[in-house]
Structures are given as structure tokens and as C-alpha cells.
Amino acid sequence: MQDITTLQRIASQVRRDIVRMVCAAKSGHPGGSLGITDVMTALYFSEMNHDPKSWTRSGKGQDVFIISAGHLAPVYYSILARSGYFPTAELGTLRKFGTRLQGHPCVTDSLPGVFKPSGSLGQGLSTAAGIALGKKLDGDPNRVYVLCGDGESEEGQIWEAGMWAAHHKVDNLIAFTDWNGQQIDGPTTTVTAIEDLRDKWSAFGWDVIEADGHDFESILKAFEFAHVLNGKPKMILFRTEMGHGVDYMAGSHKWHGKAPSAEECKKALSQLEETLGDY
Numbered sequence: 001m002q003d004i005t006t007l008q009r010i011a012s013q014v015r016r017d018i019v020r021m022v023c024a025a026k027s028g029h030p031g032g033s034l035g036i037t038d039v040m041t042a043l044y045f046s047e048m049n050h051d052p053k054s055w056t057r058s059g060k061g062q063d064v065f066i067i068s069a070g071h072l073a074p075v076y077y078s079i080l081a082r083s084g085y086f087p088t089a090e091l092g093t094l095r096k097f098g099t100r101l102q103g104h105p106c107v108t109d110s111l112p113g114v115f116k117p118s119g120s121l122g123q124g125l126s127t128a129a130g131i132a133l134g135k136k137l138d139g140d141p142n143r144v145y146v147l148c149g150d151g152e153s154e155e156g157q158i159w160e161a162g163m164w165a166a167h168h169k170v171d172n173l174i175a176f177t178d179w180n181g182q183q184i185d186g187p188t189t190t191v192t193a194i195e196d197l198r199d200k201w202s203a204f205g206w207d208v209i210e211a212d213g214h215d216f217e218s219i220l221k222a223f224e225f226a227h228v229l230n231g232k233p234k235m236i237l238f239r240t241e242m243g244h245g246v247d248y249m250a251g252s253h254k255w256h257g258k259a260p261s262a263e264e265c266k267k268a269l270s271q272l273e274e275t276l277g278d279y
């Protein structure tokens with residue numbers, strides 16, 4: 001469990017990692033990654049029971065995290081490296097030929113921390129629900145977490161998994177949505193409206209919690225609240241801003257999957273300056 005100032009410092013470092021990674025690769029997904037950074041930082045550095053030293057792909061004896069919105073690989077890789085799953089020096093290899101850090105996570109046997117390949121949207125919630133039920137059947141008291149996108153939630157399989165998890169009362173499953181209102185082609189309201197996510201998830205038999213995805217107190221309270229609810233799977237809807245922390249990216253779907261130019265990178269890094277120190 002880290003204090004909030006430490007979490008802010010880690011998140012600031014992770015945002016710089018994301019910008020450096022996509023700039024070096026000249027491609028990738030900075031917008032959603034920057035938007036979900038605070039939540040992912042709270043998850044790995046405060047909420048989850050995990051230990052990189054004893055991690056195994058079976059996920060036994062620890063919490064499991066599945067990234068369903070696999071294009072958010074930059075934030076995922078940075079968080080894994082900063083948590084100690086692999087060296088931070090490797091972050092510079094994002095999207096390079098032969099790297100373990102593919103543009104979307106793939107399970108090479110050698111990349112610790114990754115349970116499942118992703119990138120084809122809509123599938124991760126099904127996997128997470130299955131792993132969570134498996135843990136219950138095994139008597140493993142640990143939880144399963146899964147990150148979904150709001151645009152991703154336009155996929156039908158998300159709702160099939162939702163029905164299934166509620167039917168089987170998979171209450172050790174904590175799903176969360178990066179509710180930034182944006183997806184690849186524009187606002188979700190104009191692509192395929194999914195509002196109101198609160199009503200939809202509760203109609204599907206889930207406990208629903210809403211929180212500010214850029215306020216660590218709100219994020220941690222949401223996770224805490226999820227622990228005391230029993231009998232249903234939980235969905236935390238984190239209100240976030242795409243591109244959070246970089247003014248010219250903030251709130252715009254245009255930064256869903258585009259690398260900044262060299263000039264824009266400099267600008268982004270100067271805005272993410274190490275005011276709180278390096279982590």
C-alpha cells in the first residue's frame with residue numbers, strides 16, 4: 001500500500017514512459033494509456049495482491065489482472081516494468097521487430113506479468129470471468145481484475161460475459177471501464193451510444209460503482225467498496241480523460257492511436273516534468 005504522493009509520483013513516471021515509448025516507436029496508443037494511468041497505478045501499487053518474484057502464468061495464489069482493451073499496451077508495459085516484472089530499459093523496445101513488447105500484448109513464454117494476448121476487443125472480460133470462477137472453485141481467495149474500454153463495450157461479447165458472470169455469481173471479479181467517452185473514430189455517443197453504462201451493468205446483475213479516475217482517493221475508495229460487496233460481479237466505471245496530462249491530447253479521440261511528432265514529444269515531456277521526482 002503506497003501513500004497518495006507516492007502514487008502520484010509513480011503515475012507521473014508512467015506517463016513519461018508512455019510518451020517516450022510511443023515517440024521512440026513512432027506509433028502506438030498514447031491517449032487511452034495516459035487516461036487510465038492513475039487507475040492502473042493504484043491497481044498495481046496499492047490494490048492488488050501480486051508479487052513479480054513469485055508470479056506464474058497459472059495465476060495461482062495471487063490476484064490476476066487481464067487487459068481486455070489490449071491497445072492500452074503502453075501503460076500496461078510501463079506499469080509491469082515499474083512493478084518489477086521486467087527491466088524498465090526494455091520499454092524502449094516497444095513495437096520493434098522481435099521485441100517482447102508487441103504493439104498489443106502477446107503471450108510469449110518469456111514476458112512475465114501477461115496472462116493473455118489481447119488487442120481483438122471484447123474478449124478479456126470472458127477470460128477474466130472464467131479465471132475468477134476457477135479461483136472460487138479452487139478455494140483461492142484472490143481476485144481477478146479486468147480493464148475494459150468504453151468503446152470496447154460496444155462489442156457484444158462483453159455483454160455475454162456480463163450475463164454469464166452474474167449468473168454464476170462471480171463476486172471475486174472486479175471489472176473496470178475506462179469511461180473516457182472516446183474511441184477510435186470519435187465520441188462513443190456518435191459511434192454507437194452505450195450510455196447509460198450504470199443502468200446497463202446493473203440491469204445485467206452487477207454491482208456498479210462510479211469513481212473519478214484521476215483522483216487517487218476516489219480510485220482507492222472505489223476498490224475498497226468493491227471488497228465489501230458480496231454475491232455479484234462488480235463493475236467500476238472510472239471517469240477519465242483521454243490523453244490526461246498532455247494539454248494538446250486531453251479529451252480528444254485523435255490521440256487514440258497516433259504518436260506525437262518529435263516536437264510534440266518534447267512538449268508533452270515538458271508538461272510531464274519531474275516535479276515530483278523520478279520513480
Ligand SMILES: Cc1ncc(C[n+]2csc(CCOP(=O)(O)OP(=O)(O)O)c2C)c(N)n1
Pocket residue numbers: 031032033069071119120121122148149150151152153178180182183184185242256
Ligand atoms: C474486435 C475488434 N474490432 C475493432 C478493433 C479496432 N479498434 C481498436 S481500439 C478501438 C476503439 C476502442 O475504444 P475504447 O475501448 O474506448 O478505447 P480508447 O479509444 O478509449 O483507448 C477499435 C474499434 C479491434 N481492435 N478489435
